[in-house]
Amino acid sequence: MNPTPTPNANPLREGLSNRALPRPCNVVIFGASGDLTFRKLIPALYNIQADGDLPSTTHILGFARREKSDESFRNELAEGLSKFSRSGLNSEVWQDFSKRIHYHRSEFSDEKGYQSLAERLDRFDEEHGTAGNRLFYLSVSPAEFEGILSKLAQFGLNKAKEGCWARVIVEKPFGKDRATAHELNEMVSQVFAEQDTYRIDHYLGKETAQNIMVLRFANAIFEPLWNHRYIDHIQITAAEPMGVEARGPYYDSSGALRDMVQNHLTQLLCLVAMEPPTDLHADSIRDEKLKVVRSMRKMSPEEVAKNVVRGQYSAGCVGGKDVPAYRSEDRVNPQSLTETYVAFKVHVDNWRWAGVPFYVRVGKRLPKHGTEIAVFFKETPGVLFNSEQAGLGPNVLVIRIQPNEGISLLMHSKRPGAQLCIESVKMDFQYGTSFGKPSPEAYERLLLDAMSGDATLFARRDEVDQAWAFVDCIEHAWHQHPQPPPMTFYPAGSWGPKEADELLAADGRSWRRL
Amino acid sequence: MPFDPAILGFPVGLDQIARQLKALWETEGEAKTRASLVNFAVYTQGTETLEEYTRLIAQFVREHSCRAILVGDCPQQPGPKISAWIQAHCHLNKAGAKQVCSEQITLLAEGVSEEGIANALMSNLDYDLPLVLWWQAQLPPAPSSPLWSRVDRLLFDSASWTDPAEQLHRLHLLKAFSETRMALSDLNWTRSLPLRQAAAQCFDTPELLASLPSINRLQITHGKGLHLSALLVACWFGAQIGWHVIAHDKPSIHFRSPTGQTIHCDLRESPEPAPFFASLHIHTPTTSLALEREDDASLFRARLTLPSGPRELHFSAGSETFKGLLVQEMTPGERHRVYRKTLALAQTLF
Numbered sequence: 001m002n003p004t005p006t007p008n009a010n011p012l013r014e015g016l017s018n019r020a021l022p023r024p025c026n027v028v029i030f031g032a033s034g035d036l037t038f039r040k041l042i043p044a045l046y047n048i049q050a051d052g053d054l055p056s057t058t059h060i061l062g063f064a065r066r067e068k069s070d071e072s073f074r075n076e077l078a079e080g081l082s083k084f085s086r087s088g089l090n091s092e093v094w095q096d097f098s099k100r101i102h103y104h105r106s107e108f109s110d111e112k113g114y115q116s117l118a119e120r121l122d123r124f125d126e127e128h129g130t131a132g133n134r135l136f137y138l139s140v141s142p143a144e145f146e147g148i149l150s151k152l153a154q155f156g157l158n159k160a161k162e163g164c165w166a167r168v169i170v171e172k173p174f175g176k177d178r179a180t181a182h183e184l185n186e187m188v189s190q191v192f193a194e195q196d197t198y199r200i201d202h203y204l205g206k207e208t209a210q211n212i213m214v215l216r217f218a219n220a221i222f223e224p225l226w227n228h229r230y231i232d233h234i235q236i237t238a239a240e241p242m243g244v245e246a247r248g249p250y251y252d253s254s255g256a257l258r259d260m261v262q263n264h265l266t267q268l269l270c271l272v273a274m275e276p277p278t279d280l281h282a283d284s285i286r287d288e289k290l291k292v293v294r295s296m297r298k299m300s301p302e303e304v305a306k307n308v309v310r311g312q313y314s315a316g317c318v319g320g321k322d323v324p325a326y327r328s329e330d331r332v333n334p335q336s337l338t339e340t341y342v343a344f345k346v347h348v349d350n351w352r353w354a355g356v357p358f359y360v361r362v363g364k365r366l367p368k369h370g371t372e373i374a375v376f377f378k379e380t381p382g383v384l385f386n387s388e389q390a391g392l393g394p395n396v397l398v399i400r401i402q403p404n405e406g407i408s409l410l411m412h413s414k415r416p417g418a419q420l421c422i423e424s425v426k427m428d429f430q431y432g433t434s435f436g437k438p439s440p441e442a443y444e445r446l447l448l449d450a451m452s453g454d455a456t457l458f459a460r461r462d463e464v465d466q467a468w469a470f471v472d473c474i475e476h477a478w479h480q481h482p483q484p485p486p487m488t489f490y491p492a493g494s495w496g497p498k499e500a501d502e503l504l505a506a507d508g509r510s511w512r513r514l
Numbered sequence: 515m516p517f518d519p520a521i522l523g524f525p526v527g528l529d530q531i532a533r534q535l536k537a538l539w540e541t542e543g544e545a546k547t548r549a550s551l552v553n554f555a556v557y558t559q560g561t562e563t564l565e566e567y568t569r570l571i572a573q574f575v576r577e578h579s580c581r582a583i584l585v586g587d588c589p590q591q592p593g594p595k596i597s598a599w600i601q602a603h604c605h606l607n608k609a610g611a612k613q614v615c616s617e618q619i620t621l622l623a624e625g626v627s628e629e630g631i632a633n634a635l636m637s638n639l640d641y642d643l644p645l646v647l648w649w650q651a652q653l654p655p656a657p658s659s660p661l662w663s664r665v666d667r668l669l670f671d672s673a674s675w676t677d678p679a680e681q682l683h684r685l686h687l688l689k690a691f692s693e694t695r696m697a698l699s700d701l702n703w704t705r706s707l708p709l710r711q712a713a714a715q716c717f718d719t720p721e722l723l724a725s726l727p728s729i730n731r732l733q734i735t736h737g738k739g740l741h742l743s744a745l746l747v748a749c750w751f752g753a754q755i756g757w758h759v760i761a762h763d764k765p766s767i768h769f770r771s772p773t774g775q776t777i778h779c780d781l782r783e784s785p786e787p788a789p790f791f792a793s794l795h796i797h798t799p800t801t802s803l804a805l806e807r808e809d810d811a812s813l814f815r816a817r818l819t820l821p822s823g824p825r826e827l828h829f830s831a832g833s834e835t836f837k838g839l840l841v842q843e844m845t846p847g848e849r850h851r852v853y854r855k856t857l858a859l860a861q862t863l864f
Binding site: 430 | 710717813
């Protein structure tokens with residue numbers, strides 16, 4: 001959360017914002033005609049501009065293959081902004097912002113395209129005083145990384161001038177497994193130093209994910225209880241009603257485990273389980289997260305069969321509409337064995353979490369959209385109020401990542417009246433209620449951080465590597481073991497296969513109802 | 515009375531406020547959530563502005579949930595008498611969601627002492643929440659009321675000060691009296707934020723940044739009667755670059771930089787009707803910056819003259835409405851340390 005100090009700091013900047021202000025730079029988006037640029041990146045940059053945080057000299061250059069002019073590119077983006085910008089489209093802000101957007105047509109493998117890119121960036125530096133700071137955003141398939149990175153290196157675009165920087169933002173997936181992630185990281189590290197490599201995980205840019213550390217380490221009431229003595233177990237859920245939509249080919253080669261668990265859910269688990277860092281510097285925080293992911297108990301094929309459930313949705317009904325089975329989705333293999341649902345139990349083998357299971361589930365075509373972390377505390381002794389008949393149940397602290405971002409605490413209270421009747425009540429904090437101003441989108445925060453040199457909310461190479469080490473054990477048991485555990489099926493619109501319920505029932509527990 | 519009390523909500527007895535607020539929440543039909551992050555007290559003299567501030571509070575609570583307490587002080591009226599009203603300001607936080615409400619208590623004090631008003635205000639604070647007091651008058655000469663020791667943040671507008679030297683002295687006394695490390699929030703300072711942001715961003719340009727230590731002339735053109743606003747901006751430059759004052763012959767100030775460079779600073783009132791800040795011009799031996807705002811334009815236009823050639827930039831000029839200033843000011847930040855540095859330099863001018 002503390003950026004790298006920048007040389008020649010401008011003293012007039014002090015105190016103008018409560019965050020590190022981004023340095024003037026030119027942002028180059030590879031894959032600029034893609035959906036991410038249209039829906040997320042440009043709306044994020046536009047809102048940064050609308051909030052007055054985008055340096056006035058910063059220019060954005062879209063690099064893509066399709067034939068477009070600056071003008072037609074801008075027109076398309078304006079249309080997208082009116083749909084996807086959280087603050088809408090203000091004509092005055094757009095008037096200034098649009099002048100700073102440019103289009104650069106080229107094949108990713110065309111040397112001439114990079115030659116002219118380098119010349120254009122140099123010209124921007126001269127005309128706008130951006131001093132050679134460059135941020136490259138690879139919003140392309142990983143198959144394109146090598147070609148783009150090698151060309152950036154060939155034309156010296158990865159090398160910053162003295163006192164300046166050149167950074168790269170890499171979108172997930174960071175490989176398909178540990179070996180390919182290693183290759184990918186090697187490839188990136190040959191061109192950009194680790195400190196200039198920003199692996200984006202948009203979950204970490206969400207306000208509630210950032211609040212996990214504040215909740216734990218800024219509130220004296222939680223941290224003393226945050227361990228195996230008081231916590232029974234933790235559930236992490238990411239549910240979505242959507243199917244694979246247009247992502248069939250990608251998803252069929254990936255699956256829920258690689259698509260969601262290796263990155264987003266592991267990051268959330270780390271934030272919940274980590275020790276307090278020594279300070280708020282990016283590496284101090286990432287060091288603690290790394291210890292957690294290293295401590296996640298790796299599973300043998302037999303343990304995978306016992307502790308992991310994989311499922312795939314069959315035809316069903318979601319939101320009142322009939323939906324097809326996964327295998328009938330567009331461009332999905334009709335015999336696919338790709339999981340659209342995963343539930344598993346994992347232990348974090350360290351002192352704090354000894355004996356506390358973490359249950360993680362993620363799935364598509366579930367009844368509701370929601371990502372949350374539920375911390376189940378141990379129950380009070382079975383005397384006085386919590387007798388066997390009363391069965392009060394545990395206190396549960398729920399951190400809602402999305403939607404309705406907030407935190408709730410389930411506790412017990414006496415119902416008013418002469419009789420002693422105890423009810424569970426919920427104390428609920430909602431961001432939207434307490435803080436009227438809408439939270440910035442995750443990409444806004446992450447782009448600002450990358451421009452300010454703050455890598456706290458980006459995954460470090462060793463974190464990614466260790467997350468793959470955990471996931472690879474499961475993938476191995478599923479796809480390479482002679483006796484793989486069976487694929488289970490669940491009707492679209494249900495809460496997943498019954499085997500997932502049995503996983504918790506075997507421990508005398510059940511999934512929280514969202 | 516020169517105002518319509520209907521806009522203030524339900525009249526209630528002073529000793530019935532808490533009970534009637536509870537009843538207000540219980541009797542409303544639809545599901546509502548009462549939200550409050552701070553006590554937001556507004557002190558104003560007379561009754562003329564009660565309607566205006568009630569409307570302002572209704573807008574403000576959409577972004578900052580609070581318990582608002584509006585105090586109208588009429589010391590010349592026969593009394594002592596305090597009348598009270600309560601109401602809720604509700605809005606939907608998003609489509610289809612529950613209504614979120616903040617409550618407003620209005621106290622009209624007629625012929626009541628400072629202690630009496632403080633007592634009525636303090637007995638209606640929401641427990642545990644910080645107290646933000648927006649003081650819409652000249653600051654009191656000697657703080658004695660316990661209210662001042664309870665204020666967490668004091669909002670005021672130095673643009674309305676009739677005697678800046680005296681008011682700065684009183685502000686110093688208030689700060690010393692406070693037991694809560696009272697934060698000072700000068701709306702006049704907040705008003706200059708877009709100008710300061712624009713100027714700071716211009717100096718991100720390396721050539722201009724390199725010439726920052728050699729500034730030799732600064733000229734600010736401001737709206738009518740806003741000399742103090744412009745003076746604070748000049749002192750901000752001084753405090754941030756390390757200048758000290760060598761002479762002040764109003765409307766000019768002469769600073770000296772750490773390298774011995776003399777800086778001539780002119781603060782000019784615009785002869786034409788102008789917004790708070792009409793323009794800022796900065797000169798060094800090799801560069802210059804002209805930051806100008808045309809009437810009612812929502813943008814500042816910056817023209818930079820640099821050794822490498824001219825450049826033009828645009829920046830948002832922000833909001834000058836009280837609502838915009840309040841929302842901006844209630845957003846936490848590190849601005850106040852810089853304000854204190856600026857104020858310390860400004861105090862040497864009086």
